[in-house]
Amino acid sequence: MNNCEYQQIEPLSLPTPRPAAVEEEEEKARRKWEVFPGKNRFYCDGRFILAQQSGVLPLTLGLILVTTVLFFVFDCPFLVKHLTVFIPAIGGVLFVFAVISLLQTSFTDPGILPRATPDEAAYIEKQIDNSGSSTYRHPPRTKEVVINQQVVKLKYCFTCKMFRPPRTSHCSLCDNCVERFDHHCPWVGNCVGKRNYRFFYTFIVSLSFLTAFIFGCVATHLALRAQGGRGLIFALQESPLVICFLSVWSILGLSGFHTYLVASNLTTNEDIKGSWSGKSEAEDTGNPYSYNNILTNCCSVLCGPMPPSLIDRRGFVPVEQSSQTVSMEMVLPMPAAKEIKVVVGPTPSQLPPSRALQVPSSPLPATPLSLTGRPQFSCLF
Amino acid sequence: MATEFHNLQELRQSPSLATKVFIQRDYSEGTVCRFQIKFPSELGSRIERTLFEDTVKTLNTYYAEAEKVGGQSYMEGCLACATAYFIFLCMETRYEKVLKKISGYIQEQNEKIYAPRGLLLTDPVERGMRVVSFLSNTLIYCHGRSSYQKLAI
Numbered sequence: 001m002n003n004c005e006y007q008q009i010e011p012l013s014l015p016t017p018r019p020a021a022v023e024e025e026e027e028k029a030r031r032k033w034e035v036f037p038g039k040n041r042f043y044c045d046g047r048f049i050l051a052q053q054s055g056v057l058p059l060t061l062g063l064i065l066v067t068t069v070l071f072f073v074f075d076c077p078f079l080v081k082h083l084t085v086f087i088p089a090i091g092g093v094l095f096v097f098a099v100i101s102l103l104q105t106s107f108t109d110p111g112i113l114p115r116a117t118p119d120e121a122a123y124i125e126k127q128i129d130n131s132g133s134s135t136y137r138h139p140p141r142t143k144e145v146v147i148n149q150q151v152v153k154l155k156y157c158f159t160c161k162m163f164r165p166p167r168t169s170h171c172s173l174c175d176n177c178v179e180r181f182d183h184h185c186p187w188v189g190n191c192v193g194k195r196n197y198r199f200f201y202t203f204i205v206s207l208s209f210l211t212a213f214i215f216g217c218v219a220t221h222l223a224l225r226a227q228g229g230r231g232l233i234f235a236l237q238e239s240p241l242v243i244c245f246l247s248v249w250s251i252l253g254l255s256g257f258h259t260y261l262v263a264s265n266l267t268t269n270e271d272i273k274g275s276w277s278g279k280s281e282a283e284d285t286g287n288p289y290s291y292n293n294i295l296t297n298c299c300s301v302l303c304g305p306m307p308p309s310l311i312d313r314r315g316f317v318p319v320e321q322s323s324q325t326v327s328m329e330m331v332l333p334m335p336a337a338k339e340i341k342v343v344v345g346p347t348p349s350q351l352p353p354s355r356a357l358q359v360p361s362s363p364l365p366a367t368p369l370s371l372t373g374r375p376q377f378s379c380l381f
Numbered sequence: 382m383a384t385e386f387h388n389l390q391e392l393r394q395s396p397s398l399a400t401k402v403f404i405q406r407d408y409s410e411g412t413v414c415r416f417q418i419k420f421p422s423e424l425g426s427r428i429e430r431t432l433f434e435d436t437v438k439t440l441n442t443y444y445a446e447a448e449k450v451g452g453q454s455y456m457e458g459c460l461a462c463a464t465a466y467f468i469f470l471c472m473e474t475r476y477e478k479v480l481k482k483i484s485g486y487i488q489e490q491n492e493k494i495y496a497p498r499g500l501l502l503t504d505p506v507e508r509g510m511r512v513v514s515f516l517s518n519t520l521i522y523c524h525g526r527s528s529y530q531k532l533a534i
Contacts, residue, residue: 120403145409305475310506
């Protein structure tokens with residue numbers, strides 16, 4: 001063993017906890033959501049995520065709220081007296097369901113894939129260069145895989161620097177690759193993807209029931225009253241009817257459409273592009289992801305396991321002790337011990353490899369995986 | 382914690398820098414999380430093929446268990462729907478439980494098999510479930526329970 005080498009490694013530039021702690025106090029440790037590369041907005045210190053353009057989410061909420069409140073104020077007293085007391089109860093339950101599922105759709109991570117680390121990107125580039133032509137890299141990069149005896153093309157995402165997994169698409173509004181990308185919904189202010197599709201479906205179904213219910217109740221009210229009535233109060237009383245009448249068709253239509261998608265295990269994106277139906281009849285080009293059984297498809301889409309968020313919003317960005325030019329995975333030759341620095345790459349999704357070797361002193365948190373709050377670091381040379 | 386030292390002369394003489402080897406996902410069965418079992422040539426003779434394959438196969442089994450669509454996941458899904466998904470605030474999902482098991486397994490594999498061979502396996506969840514990566518030729522500090530444990534490779 002060469003003692004001199006150990007001296008170079010041990011005392012000098014290797015991080016010890018105290019300097020790291022001091023560093024932390026000097027520059028406050030930032031959470032990963034603060035350095036997230038996509039165009040998203042975060043609330044409550046990274047707990048909630050929303051698209052940058054929240055679209056018409058406030059309008060959606062407002063419409064639902066106003067319609068329901070008007071219904072409760074003007075129609076319920078009459079209907080309770082003349083029909084049954086369950087009417088406001090049912091209305092209340094549907095309203096609560098609709099609003100909660102709307103908020104969950106809006107504020108849940110739809111299944112964003114973190115961008116590739118520089119090393120991954122370099123590794124993939126190397127593989128493409130090796131396998132493809134050695135000239136320019138201009139041709140769009142695709143990779144073919146066979147899924148359930150069907151050839152599927154995986155596209156290379158130039159923004160995220162990786163081959164997109166099947167069913168993943170890059171949302172240009174949010175600037176993220178989203179797994180099982182369905183569509184970007186402006187009403188909800190977020191993408192609809194793998195992790196929040198079930199919330200979205202619950203939302204549109206409960207909303208269709210709610211609008212149909214309110215429509216029915218208000219129509220009944222009108223019919224039972226059989227009065228002419230003019231004036232502002234009358235107009236106000238009947239506005240839920242009008243709003244519901246206008247929206248019930250589109251919402252019911254949307255629910256029907258999504259029920260069809262769920263039953264055939266398709267996404268809106270695939271349906272619109274005609275990925276699995278546009279080819280000739282001769283080939284068997286069915287959807288390779290479908291279980292060919294409506295019930296199984298429904299259950300797997302809506303009741304399947306809930307994958308955790310991969311972007312680790314609330315984890316801490318590893319503390320930097322040097323310039324960012326030394327990325328985590330680079331190794332410097334032995335004599336240059338002074339350049340040994342604590343890991344950090346510029347990309348937010350990196351975590352130091354030492355995490356894999358840690359003996360966790362506290363259980364991992366139940367909610368989306370994040371570091372326990374102590375920035376971990378490792379040293380590579 | 383024991384401190385192990387290996388012969389760093391070997392490292393010094395080797396001109397190769399630290400390499401990262403990435404094991405990509407295997408999409409032949411759809412979008413379920415599986416990793417390719419094909420032995421990467423970059424690992425060469427660093428690790429025995431059978432050990433490597435065992436590790437990846439076990440990981441694949443764990444992920445298949447996490448993503449299994451069966452009785453328990455239906456129960457969880459229906460219960461979650463009935464409680465307007467508030468149950469996720471109180472309860473850890475099965476997926477998260479399995480991910481913890483995977484994390485423990487990877488740590489154990491690193492300690493027993495990979496670290497003595499100069500490799501480090503990273504948890505795929507840290508890479509967006511895209512790759513399993515092996516690092517080699519690294520000096521790592523591990524924050525143990527009470528003190529630092531240094532593994533020099």
